[in-house]
Amino acid sequence: MATPPRFLLIAHAPALVADDDRPIRTARAMEQAFPGLSLSWSISDEGRFIPLAQRDAWIAQEQPTRGMPLLCNGDEQHLVTLTGWESPAGVSAGRQAQFQVHAKWRREPSGITVATAVLAAVAEAAHAFWGHVTPSGTASDIALQTSPTVGGPPKPPRGLPALKLPEALRAPEVPHRLGWLNYWSAASARLLGFPDATRDAELLTRSQRTTSGGWIVQLTDAPLDLDDPTHLDALLRAYARFPGIGGRAPFAAGTPSR
Structure with a gap:
């Protein structure tokens, strides 16, 4: 049976420490x-699904400093999962270990409705630098932007720009890539120069501020579909607007702080 279309969420946050909740x-x-x-x-x-009578205690016991064990809703027809792990310093932006949070849920009307709120909630709770939610099919194309080929550098499809690997990025606040819904912490937004009232007028109509001062930036009204020429154009224009994403251009300012 084919895997049903899903939304993929990823958030990149500072590494966990002892007793991190x-x-x-x-x-x-x-x-x-x-x-x-x-x-x-x-x-x-x-x-098999395993019920967790004391979920929070189980999380704390399983991986207190290295990540989050796999959680789910126990519903095979509408499966929702959440997990997380440590990304070692050697393969992370700024050569700093990070806590990566990953979630998946079905791409269905209810899943579309909650996507913005879920990204904001997860990213803020994790104290993420940046993150995104993207449909699974589109995410596969976007992943090719950083996938080296046998011949050398990545050769992304659809005219998308090639992006540097995370370990080549100078700071953890630098987003690796764009997605449909993008979470940028206040530090990441400052680094990118967002928002600019003139250049970002259209993006601001689909953006909202988060409690911590970060931003949720939505590229297209409907979930990003690169078979739609207008969606592909929106993604390409966003990459042109923010050349620092993926390490394609240097930033004017120094390393940001959170």
Whole structure:
């Protein structure tokens, strides 16, 4: 059976430390942003759902400093998952270890409705530098922007720009790539020069400020579909507007601080 279309969320945040409660707060935040969601299950190696009577205690016990064990809603027909892990310094932007949060849910009307709120909630709870939500099919094309080929540098499809690998980026606040919905912390937004009232007038009609002062920037009204020429054009224009994304151009200012 083919995998149903899904939304993929990823958020890049500072590395976890001892007694860090961000994994627990991130799970709670996603539940609050996603009506009816209860992340009170996990999945065994054999693919069976495992109920978690003491979910928060289990998270704290399983991986206190290295990530978040796999959580899900226990509903195979409308599966929602949340997990996270440490990205080592050697393969991370700014050569700083990071906590990566990953979530997936079905691309269906209810999933579209909650996408903005879920990204904002998860990213803020994790104290993320940046993140995005993108449909799974589109995310596959976007991933090719940083995938080296046998002959050398990446050769992305559809005229998309080639992007540097994360470890080549000078600071963790530098977004690796764009997606449909983009979360930029206040530090990342400053680094990118967003918002500019003149150049970003159109983007601002689909953007909203977060509680911490960051931004959710939505590239297209409908979920990003690169088979739609208007969507592809919107993505290409956004890359042209923000050449620092993916390390394609230097920034004028020094390394940002959070």
